[in-house]
Amino acid sequence: MDIFSALADPKRRQLIEALWLHGPLSIKQLSEGAGISRQAITKHLDILIKAKIVSAEFAGKERLHRLNPKPIERVALWLQPFAEQWDERLSRLKHYLGEDHE
């Protein structure tokens, strides 16, 4: 499962948002009010973990999950050449770069 596919499912994006908003969370916590079963959430989390978007560590009987921004970064970098307002963004950054690096 690659990163793009991992991001394709709305439930998984929802999980990403939840982890971004409310620190490290367990499977149970992420399941509450998600509208699908705990096992389904586990599957989604496993996919996110395989895609390295989420990392998990055990704390007793809980599995705590947190975001790993790197792979998302890579997706963003792939998108950039195709995204519009690229020029506008470039010119904005051009100013910054001009100050800092040129």
Next chain:
Amino acid sequence: MDIFSALADPKRRQLIEALWLHGPLSIKQLSEGAGISRQAITKHLDILIKAKIVSAEFAGKERLHRLNPKPIERVALWLQPFAEQWDERLSRLKHYLGEDHE
């Protein structure tokens, strides 16, 4: 089919890259050397069109396709809060700017 799912397939990302590199292209042209049938390419293009990532217009018997950056931009915007490492991004931009704009 939403934008994220449209971007999930590697063949479709390949099509996006091809359209970005070599202007408006027909189905035939996009099929050459793609490794799958013309009909499969058509299906992928239809998905990209439904996601508004690609627009198509007829020129005689050919259907010409071009990129529409807006939806890709929206995806990029969704990703931004989760993607950190702006510094790395900046250094890439510096390179880009150095080549094309400075």
Next chain:
DNA sequence: TTGACATGCAACCATATGGTTGCATATTGT
């Protein structure tokens, strides 16, 4: 008009995907 070419349409197929349910296992507090 006729033939070549680009595309459209539809049926079909194998596998992936997203979900469920049922039961097993491990950890914690009393």
Next chain:
DNA sequence: ACAATATGCAACCATATGGTTGCATGTCAA
């Protein structure tokens, strides 16, 4: 030790997905 809690594992199911093939349609050039 025991019960409650959090998770793991596996079978199962319906539908989506990505591909194929075969044939029909529309357009252009000779």
